[in-house]
Amino acid sequence: MRKPKWFSLVALLFVLSLVAAACADDDDGDGGNGEGAAATCDADEFGCVEVADGDAIQLGTLLVITGENASLGLDSQYGSQIAVDMYGEVAGHSVELVNEDDGCAPEGGTSGARNLVSNEQVVAVIGTSCSSAGEPAAQITSDAGVVMVSPSNTAPSLTDPATHQPFYLRTAHNDKIQGAAMAQFVGEELGLTTAATIHDGSPYAEQLQAVFADTFTGEYGGEITGTEAITVGDTDMSGALTSVAAASPEFLYFPVFVAEGGLLAAQGRETAGLEDTLFGGADGMLTQDWVDAAGAANAEGTYLSGPDLAFGGDFYEAEFLPAYEDAYGEPSSVFHAHAFDAATMVLDAIAEVGIEEDGSLFIPRTALKDALFATTDYEGITGILTCDENGDCNPGATISVSEVVDGAFERIWP
Amino acid sequence: MRLALPERWSVQRIVQILLAALLLFVIFKGASATLSEGKFTAAAWKSLIVTGLALGGLYALIAMGYTLVYGILFIINFAHGEVFMSGALSTFFVARALNDSGFLNDQPVLSIGILLLFSMLVSTTIAVLLERIAYRPLRGSPRLVPLITAIGASLFLQNTFRGMFGAKVRAYPQIELLKGTVDIFGFVVGKSQLLVIAGAALLVVGLFFFIDRTKTGRAMRAVGEDKEIASLMGIDVDRVIVTTFAIGGMLAGAAGVLWAINFKQVDFFMGFVPGIKAFTAAVLGGIGNVVGAALGGLILGLLEAVAPALLLTGYDVPSPNQLKDVIAFSVLVFVLIFKPGGILGSDEPEKV
Structure with a gap:
């Protein structure tokens, strides 16, 4: 094990340069130019996301997109993508999704949420797919002041007053x-x-x-x-x-x-x-x-319960489903509409609280969360959405039961 | 030092005896409480035992691969779980094709033979390639090196199969002939379980004879004793090692089909947990010892199936089956406390 001396020297230099680079980065970001936006951003507990002129607004998704449960998460991811595509620009900025995997497990929720909150450009997160991933992810995003809206978490504990995380909402039904x-x-x-x-x-x-x-x-x-x-x-x-x-x-x-x-x-x-x-x-x-x-x-x-997809209104049948099927084929699960509603609600809220200045868009994080929690009588695909203080946005959700007949699902109740 | 040694031994002995007494008490109390509660009927206990035997037989088959390789090379082939998976998963496509054409149910016996042969072929190929590519270049290096390589090879194989066949979980086609149950000495045994138990027993006994009676078997034992002297006696060591991997692969391939028939599902990750469990079984029985691996597999399988219900129901543990791995690994720990070399292993401390 005789390594030349210069090897350790090079290694030391490399580490030092990494440290220097990491420190240097801290100088950017806080610059907040412009008076009006600067005042709002300074007043906001978690500051603002600054989307520079010509940049896209980044929405994170944290859904189960690999493994045996991928059909559940990909369906929601496609629903979110359709929402973004249909919405068009928000305050002069295009929108893009940053997709992470929640793995349908606490480990995936934790690492995915950490990845998303470490990216300062991520305005909000659509996720998670599984409640087991949602518990740690809600905590991490709430600690970082990033609002998270889940299209398919259904566990009651996530919106229970005792355990609810302040930046967490869902468009899925409560179990x-x-x-x-x-x-x-x-x-x-x-x-x-x-x-x-x-x-x-x-x-x-x-x-x-x-x-x-x-x-x-x-x-x-x-x-x-x-x-x-x-x-x-x-x-x-x-x-x-x-x-x-x-x-x-x-x-x-x-x-x-x-x-x-x-x-x-x-x-x-x-x-x-x-x-x-x-x-x-x-x-x-x-x-x-x-x-x-x-x-x-x-x-x-076998009888399986799930959200009732016989939504009122023609938008789902006439516009959403054709667009979805054109791009991705048959839906693989049942939460695409909830994801669509979640993404559209978030984009509406961004348009509402975002401050445009010199072509840049400043989005105050706490104000964005407050705007989402203030959602009332919002006409989504999945129903009239009104968010309560614990983050449940779909209190009127209806459940249907399907039976497996000849290997396919057949809605039998109600 | 010489004087202190016996004293230290006696303290250890006393602790061991106390521990054993405590364990026996806990086990006895739990079991008697469960039995007096009467939640499970005699038929339910019998069916749990049969399940345990089938699971144990499968563990034993996979454990052979670990123990044979360890017996000869003193390395732990952690990619062996993936050898098992490769056979089971690739055979799924053969089984589906046979099922779609109707051949599977027209000629069930022939079909099972085809599936077993195909799976053994795939697994043997993978095992031999593993030896050639991942282990042979590292022969003679410190023991940790092939261990890490094995883990790398395991991840590589898992993700290769995921890439080729996707991450979907697939139901294994079911054979009509294996549906239903038969009654053996009052035990109601599922026909697929019967196939698994009989197949595993046959293969393990076959392996004993192979090692004990054939020339190649003798060569394997000789190489296990001392590679250099074996090679001086005119034994082609490389050939023997390849044969060992091939036999391990063959048994794992057979276990793959039997596993899929018994549990009815395959996916790319299915080798991981059985791999770990079979390794545990090999250690439990005494790694390097073929009879020990069979015994360890059976004990582990029976423990997993029967122990949660038998020991924990009496203590009113809410969902005992979630704790079956805890029980299985606790038993491993306790066995190693009392017999560090495993049940049939030598008790000499092994330098790793």
Whole structure:
């Protein structure tokens, strides 16, 4: 291990130059020229994003765009892109998306959010896809003063007053709505009285099955015969399945994601005690990829809840869907419209609070957040949106239930 | 020093004995509480045991690859999980084609044979290439070097397969013949589980005979003892090493198809966790020891399937199955405390 002396010298010089470069960068940015904008920006707790003349406004997205759940995130990313394309320029600036991956996991949410907030040009973030990624991401973006609007986080905890992060909003439904709707479907429509649930420990699945269980027992007089949990990445589901099968429930609810949902459906069909049990899941599995993961024969007859895509108004059918299908083909999931609404709301708010000066656009961060939280009676595709102080923007969201028939989803309720 | 040594030993012994007593108490209390609660019927326990046997058989098959390579080269081939995945994932496309043409269900036995052969072929090729490209140039270098290379090769293979076939999770085509159950001595066994257990047992026994009885097997053992002397005795060491990797690959390929038939799903990442578990099984049984690997695989599989329900339900743990890996790895830790070389391994401290 004899290295020439000059090697360490070169290495030292290299490190020093890096340090120098990092320090030098700090001098730019704060310059805030122009009096009117400067005063507003100085008054804003998190300052302004300055979009120079001719530069594009950068919107971050933090969605699951790789891996087995990519169909969920890509669908939202395309919806956001359509919104940006249709919106055109905002205050004389074009808009571009900076896409990050949330990995549908806390790790992905953390690293993706850090990447986005470290880019000072990112005005707002559309994301995350999964609630598990949303929890850390909401904290990181809120600490940095970057507003984040999620098109598909549904876990109640994200907008619970006790745990809500100040810069976090969502256009997706709260699972208090989805869990209750599924309980109503099972209790009233199917008329079943016993159910068991399996979740994967993620905030989404765990809270959704809890809301389902509470409503099913509380309002519809049902009985929960068992609650089990698996781990994301497990292959052998027999332990959890055998455990819930002990009571032979009429309904088995596993609102998890693509891979584990597929395994539960496939292995559940062979578990003794579940022969007559009906299966159900939720929007995390409401994609053709899940049918492929379970196998069409195993997926057959499964009930999946999700946002009701029979929106009022013609815009969705007549303009949005054709534009989407032209560019990206059939939607792979069900949150593209929520992403469209989220992106359009953000762009409206930027237009509202942005200050133009000498061709540059100054966007005060806190004012942008306040403008989004002040959204009332906003006519989106997904309904009339009004954001409350905890960031829930879609209190009137409706849920529909689809059944897998011949390997495809068929809307059956309401 | 000489005087201090026995004293230190005795303290260690006392701690070990206390620990063992505590463990037995915890296990006994949990199990008896679970059994008296009566949540699971006898049939449910039996089905968990069968599941555990199938899982254990698969672990054992994969563990052979780790233990054979370690026995001869003293390196841990962490890319072995990917050898397993490569067979399972590429065979998916053959299985789908057979299924679409109807051949899969017309000639199920022949089809399973084709799938096994194809998967073994792919996995063997990958394993041999790994040896040739990633390990042979590094033979004789410090032991950490091939270990890091193995991790690199594992990531490379994972992402190559992801690039070629995508990240989608795919349901493995199901064979009608393997649907349903059979009754064996009161145990209700799924036909696919039966295939897995029988296939794994057959292959493992075959491997024992191969190593014990054939000339190549003897050469493998000789190379494991001492490479230089083996080569002086006229054994082509390179050839033996390639053979070892090929056998490991073959078993992993067979395990890939059996895994896919049993759990009904394949994707590019499917090799990672089974790889780690099989390595654990090899260490549990005593790495380098073929019988130990089989035993370790079975123990691990049974533990994962049965232990969460048996030990934790009695303590009212809310979702015991989330903790199955905790139990499996705790057992590994405890076994290594009492027998550092694994169940059938030598207890001499190994310098790594």
